[in-house]
Structures are given as C-alpha cells and as structure tokens.
Amino acid sequence: MPDTETAPERIPHGPTTDRPVRFSTLARDAGSAARAGRLETPHGAVETPAFMPVGTQGTVKGLTPDQLWAGGSRMILANTYHLALRPGEETVAALGGLHRFTGWDGPILTDSGGFQVFSLAQRAKITDHGASFRSHLDGRLLELTPERAVAIQEALGADVAMCLDHCPALPAGKDAIARAVDRTIAWAGRCKAAHARADQALFGIVQGGAHEDLRARCAEALVALDFDGYAVGGVSVGESREEVRRALAVSTHRLPEDRPRYLMGVGRPQDLLDAVATGIDLFDCVMPTRNGRNATCFTDQGLVKLRNAAHTRDASPLEAGCDCLTCAKFSRGYLRHLFMAKEMLGPILASIHNLAYLHRLTSRMREAIRAGRFVQLRMEVLEALGP
C-alpha cells in the first residue's frame, strides 16, 4: 500500500489557537504517513492515534465512566439520533449537557445522526433539504436537516460535533455517490453556517466511496470551509478491507496536516493499523463492545470466542500480558461460565478487555511512531493476528 504511506500533502491553514479543539503533531513516522499527536478539547486532551468507545444512548453498554477511564478510554462518542429520540436533547440539556448527564467528564464527540437515519429509521426520505423519517422507537415522523443536526448537537454539548453528511447505501453507482458528495458538501456549508457554540468544534465528513476524484472534490470543498477537523466517512458500511484502504488512500492525505483526522466506524485492529499508516488520528466503532457482549474478544493472536468448551477449565487469563481488569482478575474458565450462565458480568468483562486491547494497540502505535518503527510494529501485529 505504498500510495497511502507517502508523505502527506501539506495544505496551508491559518492559526488554530482560537479553536475549541486544537491538534498538534508530536511525532511523525519516517516510513509512513502515521503521526502521533495531541487533541486538546474543552474537557481535556487526548493522545492520538486514539480509539473512542461508542456510548450510543449516553452509556458505553455496561461500563461506568470510571471503568472506561481505568481501561484507557479518553474520549467517547455518543449518538445524536438515539439521544434526540430518547430522552431528547432538551432533556439532556436540562440535565446539564452530555458530560453531566453521562458522568463522563472527558472529551465527547457526537455524530450527526445521519448514519442512523439511513440505517435504523423507518421510511427515510432524503432530499436536498434534509432527511425525513419515522422513529424506530415509536413511528413518530421526524426531520433531520443540517441545521437541526447542529442544533441537537449544540444542545447535547459534546466537545466535537459532526456535520450532517449523506452516506449512500452500498452498493451504489458512481452517479449516486457523486450526488451524495454534492449533498454532503452543501450540507457541510449549512452546518458551518448554523453552528454557533464557541466551546464545541465542528468536523466535516469526506464522502466519495472509493472514487479518487469524488473523494478529492469532497475533501477540497470541505477544507475550503475550514472545519476544526475532518472525518473520512462511508468506509464501514459493508465494503471490503481493500475498499477501505483505497478510500483512505485517496482521502487522508488531502486533509490538512494541522487538523485532526477521524475515520468513522472502524474498529478492527487490522483496519486501525492500516488507517494510522495513512495519517488517521481518531477512530470509533461499536465492534469492541458489541463483540464483547457476544463473547468474542480481541487478542494479539486473533479473536478468542469465550463460549468455546476448550475454555471450561482454563485458568489462564483471556490474554497473557494484558493489564486490563478482566485479565488481571479473571480466568477464561470464569469468563466462559459467565457467558454460559447468561450473566451480565460476562459482556461487561469482555467489553472491558476489548476496549483495553484497542487502547493498548493505539498506545503501542503512538510509541512506535515516536520511536520511528511504526511500519515494523504494524507488520509484527498483522502477522501475529493472522488472516
């Protein structure tokens, strides 16, 4: 994948000192576009590359904020669509905003709600104006426009808000993707115009599928709008690892050096390594917690399925050398028992490990980038993980 690892194109940009979030590069890898950085937000700083656990409904399922912090989480994501439907952004605002509401006083990012409208809501209709849809909870007819997505996110009060984008369902022809790019650019302009909250950053989202010209057009238009950060979207909606790599290859290096870059919805260890090599800083994905609830755990030797009978009397930890709570205290045999007995603690402990695994992986990446051996780390980890 040499084309993704060349030195990134520099795009000149003004000073960022008055921005609600500030990104600084602390180290660059010699053999790839990987970078180690620091994202400062109104609720603290995050060392990058970093993985953000997903707290869909204002909670990372089964984990307290203390457990998240102890496991290495430093920034979490919450879903605008879910919170706007229940309990409603006005209720969250009345309860002091997302940080007070959730008890997580570190950095928070909210998505725009668009992805859930397209994937979860009933009978979504998309026009240039916005999306109208019916709530998957109670069938209420609702509307999500760029302006409304910004208003909801301002009420929720995360440190980082996302522009409403149009992520077309795959497979999609190039024409459909091009129209989605046009709409994404137009909506980004409207989001930028609508956004007023000074203590909240707004990120643009690059769409364009695996088409270099579309990704380039989208990135350039968004960069011209001067966002606080940029996301690469539309790469975790069912495409292959190769397609993800191609989308990244034609997107990441077009994004400004001095702004954080966020790859949405990606959480496989392999994909994190690939994406960091192209210069991505931030990730989110439900995979570690969803897999965890389903007894499937990350290890450096690949996935471990905790319901497997082989673990019944296995006194060893889920992963030797892991310093997470789960591995420090509990055996595979106990974890298997919890899943067989349908005990809540099984999903909890597996989620704790999976998140800690990804945080440890990003920590190792940061270290390797500083030490100039990211390419080597990537090869070692990919080889150990297997196919």
Place this chain on the structure above:
Amino acid sequence: MPDTETAPERIPHGPTTDRPVRFSTLARDAGSAARAGRLETPHGAVETPAFMPVGTQGTVKGLTPDQLWAGGSRMILANTYHLALRPGEETVAALGGLHRFTGWDGPILTDSGGFQVFSLAQRAKITDHGASFRSHLDGRLLELTPERAVAIQEALGADVAMCLDHCPALPAGKDAIARAVDRTIAWAGRCKAAHARADQALFGIVQGGAHEDLRARCAEALVALDFDGYAVGGVSVGESREEVRRALAVSTHRLPEDRPRYLMGVGRPQDLLDAVATGIDLFDCVMPTRNGRNATCFTDQGLVKLRNAAHTRDASPLEAGCDCLTCAKFSRGYLRHLFMAKEMLGPILASIHNLAYLHRLTSRMREAIRAGRFVQLRMEVLEALGP
C-alpha cells in the same frame, strides 16, 4: 416487640480460637439484644451487623468485585445449587475455588442448595436420605444429601458452608413443620460428621416456623452439635413481617452468644432493623440487586421507582447524602433514561446504590450500638421509611 429485645440467654460454650471463623462481640446495645461484632474468616474480617450481597452463579449480577468492595460489601454469598449445576463444583475447584474463580478474595458463604432444590428444581422428592430432583437447566436427575451438600461446598471452598436443612413450603401445618425440624436436626448431624475442611466453617440452620417449641427444640439440638455459627431459616418464604418477628423472637436468643447468627434471605431495611434488635449479625438477600434491576431503589424516605416520569428532568441524585458511586455521579434523570432505554448500566447503578444503602444502614446500626442508641436509630429509620 419487647420479647425480642430482652437480654439474650447465655449458653455456655467452649473456646473458639481454633475455629476457621471466629466471632467476637465488640459492643452490646443497652436497650435491645443488638450487638456489634467482628467475624474473622480465612479471607478477612467483617464488621457485624453485616449484609451479604447474593452472587447466585458466582457473580453479584452486573458488578465487579472492585465495585462491590467500593460500595461497602465485605462478604458475599454464592449459591451451591446453581454452581453445582453449572459450571459444576469440580470446575470451580479446578479453577482454584470460589475466591479465585469469582475474583472476590474476601469472605464468602455458600448456602446448602436445599432452598433452591425446593423452590427451583423440578419434581423434587424429599426423604430422610435427602432430596432427589431434576435440574431446572436440563432436566438431569440429581440428588442432594447432607453429605453431598457438604462435599459440594468443600469443593467450592467458601469460608462458611451451610448445613442442608429442610425448609417446608408455606403454608404448612405444625406437624409438617415438626417433621421438617426432625429432618433438619438429623441432616445437621450428618453434615457435621461429613464436614472435614479445616479452613471452612459450618453453620447449622434453625427451622421451626413461628412455633416457639419447635424453634427451641431445633436450636437446642443444633447447639448441642456445636456449629461454628447458626442461621435462622424459613423466614423469607412468603410469611408476614409479624411472622418473621415471631420466628426471630423465639429463635435468636436461644443461639450461643459467642457464635455468629445469620438470618437467611432477609434484606428489607425494616426487617434488618427488627432482626438486629434480636441479636442477628448477618443477612443475605437478592432483594437489593433484584429490585435494582427492576429500577426500584432503597432510600431513607422509602422506595424510589426510577421509571417514574417525575424523574425525567430531575438533576438530583437518587438519594441526597449517599456517598455511593451512583449518587456521587449520576442524576435521577440519567438513571431513568438508562432504564427507559433498557441499558445495562441502569440495573448496575441501581444495584450499586441498593447495596450501598444496606451497607450504610448496617454501618449506622454498628455505630448506634456502640453509642448505645440503637433503639433510637431504629425508631428514626422506621419512621422515615414509612409503612
């Protein structure tokens, strides 16, 4: 309830220094039979009166051992019936015993399994030999005798094991209860004879319903067998608070002063206060965690139902002045949201509070006993709780 609060009858007993668990009375209340004490076990000491959370299948539902400890839990209960069926006591033993298995390295008590055989298992048949039944999990035909109950508990390796007793289903005539008492006494003798593990205590269980003569006969026979501690059983199987009080009134004061006294299956704040007044030291009950999972929480002003719409925008904690994690960090509005959204964290945080509430209540009782004002505390708490 003056008859339950008279000074306890002293029953002479030998030295207890060579016992696996040792109980010492640190303070006695002047106005009741309440006592503050200390139970030393192979896995640490517990200040009494104390409440033990129930970890039915080797886990207090949804909580890690760290969370239990932080919330004030010092001794937990695990269920022999459940663990013998799944994963099997031999698996627990192969994984290092209950403490290593569960990651809780404080004191643990296991029940005998009898209560679950009578309440959960299918087609239980009870003879003087023991109980035969079918597993509620897979229909396997199994047998629980006094000897087998001891063998399972020795394999599990708790600090305190319980004798197999016969707890008749209510309502039961006096004849049936008398036969259950005879069987309970005979089984206690067989348990005592079978029990060999030197680092594990064995407690006897007093049955006899609300009949003073039966309770007296049972208590005397068990005391003659010289157990490390004594439980009062058969008082949380559907009878009224008045019946519980009567059973305690005729049981507790017949148990030796220098041994711990454990009231099985009782967890209502009101019942704890009543029982401590008669000289009970230990309690267990699923109520705090089961109620918690069902959004019902203890407070000094009575039960709070978290799903109530009145809490939607309530920024105040579940209980003002409570120092548990839940009350320190989260609002009633957030807790309600978690329950409405069916998020695991709701049951977790409600369970944390309910356990902390009972631990705080027992802590206040210990303090009040030391300060000679237990009767006053009891009146105050009962009055605030309401009917």
